[in-house]
């Protein structure tokens with residue numbers, strides 16, 4: 001067991017899986033309780049709403065969410081990795097993931113168009129070459 005700095009307050013403490021000193025760990029447990037009480041009332045909420053209504057820092061909510069110690073899936077909205085709008089599952093909102101799908105589809109279409117344009121260019125070049133000399 002080594003020493004490490006608490007992730008939250010930076011104080012040196014005994015190394016432990018939570019990466020927090022005992023005080024911050026206790027604090028986080030209080031937050032966890034507050035938030036689960038809050039969610040029991042609201043059902044679903046975004047991190048922003050939780051922060052607004054419970055006063056728990058968004059950073060802390062995110063950390064609890066990532067560490068998986070908090071809440072069952074689908075209750076807390078967290079920002080989409082691309083556009084930051086709140087989502088409840090996955091890493092991207094449906095807009096961004098369908099946008100991605102569209103982008104992939106578009107690049108296939110682009111390739112098709114390019115091939116077509118290339119064909120026309122070649123055709124044109126041939127045509128120019130075959131043009132009668134003046």
Ligand SMILES: [Zn+2]
Nearest residue numbers: 006009021024
């Ligand atoms: Zn601490």
Ligand SMILES: [Zn+2]
Nearest residue numbers: 080083093096
């Ligand atoms: Zn998005």
